[in-house]
Every structure is written in structure tokens, then in C-alpha cells.
Amino acid sequence: MRLLRHLSLYIALSLGANAAIAADVAELEGLRADSLKRLVVHAEPRSVSDAAFFLEDEGGTTTLQDYRGKVVLLNFWATWCAPCRKEMPQIAELQEEFGGEDFEVLTIAAGRNSPSGIVKFFDENGITNLPRHQDPKQALAREMAVVGLPITVLLNREGEEVARLIGDAEWNSDSAKAIIAAMIADPGDS
Numbered sequence: 001m002r003l004l005r006h007l008s009l010y011i012a013l014s015l016g017a018n019a020a021i022a023a024d025v026a027e028l029e030g031l032r033a034d035s036l037k038r039l040v041v042h043a044e045p046r047s048v049s050d051a052a053f054f055l056e057d058e059g060g061t062t063t064l065q066d067y068r069g070k071v072v073l074l075n076f077w078a079t080w081c082a083p084c085r086k087e088m089p090q091i092a093e094l095q096e097e098f099g100g101e102d103f104e105v106l107t108i109a110a111g112r113n114s115p116s117g118i119v120k121f122f123d124e125n126g127i128t129n130l131p132r133h134q135d136p137k138q139a140l141a142r143e144m145a146v147v148g149l150p151i152t153v154l155l156n157r158e159g160e161e162v163a164r165l166i167g168d169a170e171w172n173s174d175s176a177k178a179i180i181a182a183m184i185a186d187p188g189d190s
Contacts, residue, residue: 033175045160049143056132072155083168090172
């Protein structure tokens with residue numbers, strides 16, 4: 001009898017959790033508009049790679065797990081990527097508006113991008129508030145199935161992928177801001 005009660009409780013809790021995930025998915029999907037319509041919101045969060053990437057100035061490495069506790073917009077880009085040039089200032093606007101304890105933009109130059117080329121790219125585009133992290137051997141990009149650039153991935157506070165957009169988007173749009181605000185507002189953010 002005790003086992004039956006525990007099983008009933010487990011089923012009820014899991015159904016409630018699945019309903020909460022479905023509500024989060026529906027909410028994020030409902031906020032997509034214009035170029036953000038291409039944002040694919042996953043039915044369930046996905047684990048991410050633990051491959052290390054290089055920090056811009058510190059000279060060390062880190063992993064995505066070091067950003068747990070924050071909602072993260074992870075942008076894979078390259079200096080030669082024309083759509084990246086277009087969207088990077090818009091992504092910088094998101095960092096300006098939402099960046100802090102609850103949200104962070106991580107930009108990761110995938111592949112061969114010289115540090116001086118990255119600095120030049122940021123200078124030419126007036127970007128002063130985004131990190132210039134690198135993944136020169138594309139270990140992280142490869143493990144995260146980055147097949148083209150730009151690719152932007154949204155991570156929840158647990159460090160899991162909840163959505164992905166292939167190609168550029170209007171990241172300073174009302175839709176993008178509503179999506180980020182909704183993710184930040186949900187402290188459980190599954």
C-alpha cells in the first residue's frame with residue numbers, strides 16, 4: 001500500500017512538472033514574432049556540452065556549466081560572418097538592458113578568428129559590453145551541433161538548452177526582449 005501511495009505521488013509530481021514545462025514552452029512560443037518565429041523552443045530542456053572555451057582576456061578556459069544560475073544567450077559567430085556583423089549590435093542591446101545577476105550574453109567566436117580580428121570586429125561595430133570568448137578548435141561548437149553561423153542558443157538557469165535559432169535575428173526586437181524577460185522572470189526556468 002505504501003508503495004502505491006509513493007507511486008501515485010510520483011506520477012502526480014511528474015505530471016505537474018511536465019505541465020509546467022509545457023506551459024513554459026507554450027509561453028515562449030507565444031512570444032515569438034517576426035525573425036524570432038524561427039526560434040525553435042524545445043519540448044524539454046537539453047543538456048549542453050562541457051567542452052572548454054577560451055576566456056577573452058583572462059587567458060584561461062571555462063565551460064557553460066560555470067554560468068549556471070543565470071539565463072544565458074549563447075551566440076556562436078565569426079569575424080567573416082556578414083549576418084553576425086548585422087546582429088551583434090542588437091545582441092549587445094540585450095546585454096545592456098538585461099545583463100546582470102540573472103542574465104548574460106556569451107559570444108563565442110568559433111573556428112579561426114584572430115584575437116586582433118575579433119577586437120577589430122567589435123570596434124567597428126561599437127560593441128563594448130560583450131565578451132570576446134573563443135572556441136578556436138570548435139570543440140564546443142561541434143559538440144553543440146553548430147553547423148553554420150550565427151547560431152544562438154538560449155540556456156535556462158540549470159545550464160540546459162531550451163531554444164535555438166539558426167541564422168541571424170532581430171535580437172533587439174520586442175519579441176526577443178519579451179522572451180528574455182519571461183525566462184528571467186521564471187526562477188525555476190525549466
